[in-house]
Amino acid sequence: MLSSLTGKNNSADNSEISGKIMGALEPVIKEHWPTIEPYADKALAAAENDETIEALAHKIYPWLPMMVRLAIKEEKFVSFTLEHKGPLLAKLTEFKNK
Numbered sequence: 001m002l003s004s005l006t007g008k009n010n011s012a013d014n015s016e017i018s019g020k021i022m023g024a025l026e027p028v029i030k031e032h033w034p035t036i037e038p039y040a041d042k043a044l045a046a047a048e049n050d051e052t053i054e055a056l057a058h059k060i061y062p063w064l065p066m067m068v069r070l071a072i073k074e075e076k077f078v079s080f081t082l083e084h085k086g087p088l089l090a091k092l093t094e095f096k097n098k
Contacts, residue, residue: 021068021080021084022087022088022091024064024065024068025060025064025088025091026091028060028063028064028065029060029091029092029095030095031063032060032063033095035059036056036059036060036092037096039052039055039056039059040056040092040095040096041096042055042056044089044092044093044096050082050085053081053082053085053088054078054081054082056081056088057077057078057081057082058074058078060081061074061077061078064077
């Protein structure tokens with residue numbers, strides 16, 4: 001999956017990469033939860049609506065660590081988010097339920 005994010009071809013394990021990206025997202029979500037929460041509610045309510053998930057990804061991207069943003073362009077991040085919306089929605093649900 002990293003190959004689809006960075007444009008490079010490698011055989012890295014998708015779950016490991018997903019875990020790393022979700023690990024990078026977790027502190028961002030935690031720090032900016034008051035700003036993200038309105039989008040999270042919409043995303044959770046419309047989990048099948050890719051436009052809502054896409055809007056959420058665009059809102060989160062600027063808050064990612066600089067190294068992540070240098071390695072992964074915004075459109076690649078948005079595509080990845082759409083492909084892996086299940087784990088992202090699970091993480092948002094976890095924060096919402098706290």
